[in-house]
Amino acid sequence: MAPSLSAGRLVEAALPAVGCPQDGQMGPIPAPALPGSVRVIIPEGLASRLAYYSASDTVGTGVVAPRGWSCFGVYGPSGESLTVMPQSSDVPILDRGSPSGAGRVVIRDLLVGGTSGRFLIAKVSAGIFPKARKAVETLRDAGPADPDDHASEAWPADRIFRLSDFVVGYMTPPETDGLGTIFGPAPGRGSVRGLAFLTGGVDDPSLVRLAVRLGEADQALYPSIATSLIISLTSDVRDADPQGSR
Numbered sequence: 086m087a088p089s090l091s092a093g094r095l096v097e098a099a100l101p102a103v104g105c106p107q108d109g110q111m112g113p114i115p116a117p118a119l120p121g122s123v124r125v126i127i128p129e130g131l132a133s134r135l136a137y138y139s140a141s142d143t144v145g146t147g148v149v150a151p152r153g154w155s156c157f158g159v160y161g162p163s164g165e166s167l168t169v170m171p172q173s174s175d176v177p178i179l180d181r182g183s184p185s186g187a188g189r190v191v192i193r194d195l196l197v198g199g200t201s202g203r204f205l206i207a208k209v210s211a212g213i214f215p216k217a218r219k220a221v222e223t224l225r226d227a228g229p230a231d232p233d234d235h236a237s238e239a240w241p242a243d244r245i246f247r248l249s250d251f252v253v254g255y256m257t258p259p260e261t262d263g264l265g266t267i268f269g270p271a272p273g274r275g276s277v278r279g280l281a282f283l284t285g286g287v288d289d290p291s292l293v294r295l296a297v298r299l300g301e302a303d304q305a306l307y308p309s310i311a312t313s314l315i316i317s318l319t320s321d322v323r324d325a326d327p328q329g330s331r
Contacts, residue, residue, distance in 0.1 A: 095312065098132035099124050100149065105140040105167060107158030108178035114158075117142040125149060126316045127309040135309055138169045138191075148295070149313040150191040151303055157181070163202030164291075166194045166268065183269030189303070190270050191310060192296040198285050206283075206292045209264065212239035214283050216250050217290065240264055251283040254311070265296050273298070280311055282318050293318060 102123045104116030123137040127149065139147025140158030150156075150169040157178045158167045169191040174181055184190045196202035196209075210217040239245055240263035246254035257265030257277040265277025279295040295314050297307055 094129045096129045100137045103138045105156035107140040109160035125313045131309050145317040148193040149310045163200050164196040168192050183271050185271035186273040187275050194268050194294045196292040198290045213253050
């Protein structure tokens with residue numbers, strides 16, 4: 086694993102659960118009624134600084150982030166995203182921009198295969214998941230798309246940590262475009278760290294991406310954010326094989 090994820094004993098902890106409103110193709114959806122707490126697996130000693138945020142009452146669809154932050158979700162025909170930020174906002178959800186500069190944020194994206202999101206899945210997967218290239222080529226040949234969307238090289242400035250054939254950790258440097266900024270946040274003074282998971286079957290692989298930009302005082306929380314997501318998606322990632330090669 087990447088060095089930033091490998092330290093610390095893992096424990097089960099009960100984190101406060103925060104429901105997040107969302108908006109999208111079918112209109113606004115209020116925050117779900119969640120239980121008072123959700124049990125997650127995180128490195129020991131940090132539970133008091135964290136909470137679990139979700140726009141759905143479906144288990145495993147949320148994200149761990151610093152406690153006391155605000156959240157909202159956006160959904161559409163290609164998938165959905167969940168954004169957690171320190172500040173709340175009265176601006177309508179669909180009018181909120183992506184944080185830039187040193188804006189702190191935790192974002193979890195889901196792009197669903199078999200929808201219009203498949204071309205974005207191909208754009209991301211071509212460079213970081215070599216075993217997915219056959220599926221990417223099939224997508225490229227199936228319909229109109231910019232050839233640059235299927236480039237076979239990852240963003241050159243990114244640092245990639247390969248955790249398995251279908252899971253990578255990454256770091257996008259400050260003021261740089263990369264996997265950390267492709268769906269937001271905007272490039273800024275802080276680096277963006279995260280994970281990308283390719284899940285699903287040969288015909289409709291889906292992509293989950295985590296993007297995290299934290300302030301100096303919160304850097305120690307990243308292993309908890311990443312570890313909890315890795316564990317929640319373990320079964321999906323184990324079943325993934327976009328080439329059907331098993």
